[in-house]
Amino acid sequence: MSRALVPILLAAIVWSSYWFWGAQNNLESITKGLERPAGASTEIKYGLVSQVGFPNRYDVTVNNLSIENPIGEKIVTLPFIQVLRLIYKSNHKIIIFPNSLSIYDFNIKWENAKASIVEDTLEDRIILEAHNLIVSEGKRLGFKAESFDFRRSRKACRNFGSRRSAI
Numbered sequence: 001m002s003r004a005l006v007p008i009l010l011a012a013i014v015w016s017s018y019w020f021w022g023a024q025n026n027l028e029s030i031t032k033g034l035e036r037p038a039g040a041s042t043e044i045k046y047g048l049v050s051q052v053g054f055p056n057r058y059d060v061t062v063n064n065l066s067i068e069n070p071i072g073e074k075i076v077t078l079p080f081i082q083v084l085r086l087i088y089k090s091n092h093k094i095i096i097f098p099n100s101l102s103i104y105d106f107n108i109k110w111e112n113a114k115a116s117i118v119e120d121t122l123e124d125r126i127i128l129e130a131h132n133l134i135v136s137e138g139k140r141l142g143f144k145a146e147s148f149d150f151r152r153s154r155k156a157c158r159n160f161g162s163r164r165s166a167i
Contacts, residue, residue, distance in 0.1 A: 019054055026058040027051050043068045059084045077102045091119045109134045125153040
């Protein structure tokens with residue numbers, strides 16, 4: 001009985017160590033992206049960042065997120081955003097949005113809003129879907145849809161180095 005227990009405990013310790021090591025790298029990667037956005041002309045402000053998901057996922061929640069332009073005007077304001085991914089699929093992220101957010105002067109309300117982002121060697125894909133979408137500006141209704149589905153893919157152009165044929 002104890003001989004069977006030792007490999008199980010050893011596997012659990014190894015997997016737990018692997019998860020915590022990967023969780024630290026995942027959290028550092030997201031924090032770096034928040035602190036140094038790709039568009040250097042924007043500033044990202046955020047509150048508490050937390051991560052859960054043991055044993056198979058990394059679920060990161062960023063609270064009180066706002067993106068501002070260089071003169072301090074808010075571009076996007078979200079009460080939270082979640083970035084979810086499986087431990088063994090680092091190139092596929094699921095983004096969960098709150099039921100309401102604002103972009104400039106537009107207020108967006110929706111249900112079950114989520115995005116799937118895949119960075120692949122052959123093709124990058126993004127899918128954004130939501131239900132009961134309402135976009136308004138101030139007190140005016142701008143747009144209403146029962147269902148929203150946006151899909152975009154592009155051929156990835158990765159540099160694998162040049163190979164010359166021997167022929």
